[in-house]
Amino acid sequence: MSRHITSLLALACVTVTLTAAPAQATPKAKEEVDCTQVKCLALTFDDGPGKYADKLLDTLKKEGVKATFFLEGQYVKSRPAFAKRMAAEGHELGNHSYTHPDFTKLEPWQVRAEVSKTQAIVKEVTGVEPKLLRPPYGLADVLTSDIAAEHGMPIILWTAGSKDWATKNEDAIKQQVLDVAKPNGIILMHDWVKQTVDVMPKIVTLLKKRGYHLVTVSTLVKQYNLRPGDVFPLPEGWQS
Numbered sequence: 001m002s003r004h005i006t007s008l009l010a011l012a013c014v015t016v017t018l019t020a021a022p023a024q025a026t027p028k029a030k031e032e033v034d035c036t037q038v039k040c041l042a043l044t045f046d047d048g049p050g051k052y053a054d055k056l057l058d059t060l061k062k063e064g065v066k067a068t069f070f071l072e073g074q075y076v077k078s079r080p081a082f083a084k085r086m087a088a089e090g091h092e093l094g095n096h097s098y099t100h101p102d103f104t105k106l107e108p109w110q111v112r113a114e115v116s117k118t119q120a121i122v123k124e125v126t127g128v129e130p131k132l133l134r135p136p137y138g139l140a141d142v143l144t145s146d147i148a149a150e151h152g153m154p155i156i157l158w159t160a161g162s163k164d165w166a167t168k169n170e171d172a173i174k175q176q177v178l179d180v181a182k183p184n185g186i187i188l189m190h191d192w193v194k195q196t197v198d199v200m201p202k203i204v205t206l207l208k209k210r211g212y213h214l215v216t217v218s219t220l221v222k223q224y225n226l227r228p229g230d231v232f233p234l235p236e237g238w239q240s
């Protein structure tokens, strides 16, 4: 508990310092969406960069939408151009391990290696270090939480899945996303599922029509003041 209190204090100091900086000196870049004021939803894509990432990025760019990609280190290595493009176009990059093992079945040193190797390759390729961890299969335990905390990251799961990897059907994926979408929801999808990428223009159009601002996970969770090692949303039965 004391670790958390310390982090909160540290955060408070940082906030004060930032506020003290000259506010009007530079024109504000694009205003960040405030998810306490408007309806937000975060689209997240796991296991990438997937082979259809380029097409997905074209859609997101055209629609002016920011997404979050939970990347596997091994694919950042094999598809560096996609990872670079994600970062350059303002999407958020999260850590989804290097080779996608179940963290809860590994030794601590193995989980540490999976996480730190992925941090390193994402940083090397894109210049950006992930600030969020999503363990493979969404399976986390106290060890995963401790290792996330070592890297200053919260663990981000999802409020609902699109079931895209199971259905692989455009209409089913679209319907599922619309059914589970809710304010401050985090939707799990995959950029290696062709049907997800193909139906994305329709999904984005329909979500916008319902008044959603499609934002990155960090923008969405800002309101919750997550601390390193926190798990969000907290799964049922989570013991810490």
Ligand SMILES: [Zn+2]
Pocket: 046, 047, 096, 100, 136, 137
């Ligand atoms: Zn995954």
